Amino acid sequence: MYGYMRLAATNQEGDEGEAVKQELAAHAESEGFTLERVFIEQVRANEPAFDCLTDALTKSGVRHVIVPSLWHFARLPGLQKAMRDHIEQEIGARIWIVQGAQR
Numbered sequence: 001m002y003g004y005m006r007l008a009a010t011n012q013e014g015d016e017g018e019a020v021k022q023e024l025a026a027h028a029e030s031e032g033f034t035l036e037r038v039f040i041e042q043v044r045a046n047e048p049a050f051d052c053l054t055d056a057l058t059k060s061g062v063r064h065v066i067v068p069s070l071w072h073f074a075r076l077p078g079l080q081k082a083m084r085d086h087i088e089q090e091i092g093a094r095i096w097i098v099q100g101a102q103r
Helices: 015-030 049-060 077-091
Strands: 002-006 037-041 064-067 094-097
Touching (some): 002 015, 002 049, 015 037, 015 064
């Protein structure tokens, strides 16, 4: 399973980023998966992490992606849907959303 998250402009993958990674890993494990890699979207990145994620999904055969919430895809609901649809319908992967998940 791959993870995907977006960091706030002020956060450069510090403690908050590590805490989110640990939460994703724990949730993945509770669902019977291993979190292999986390793609982190950062404001000042040279290459969009979402593009890297979709490329890795296409090449690797991994078919599960975990996110803390849909906000990590985008703030606008329409863009969230477009990104989710791209992963689920065009690539054939399943999105797992931690926020609101029952444990």
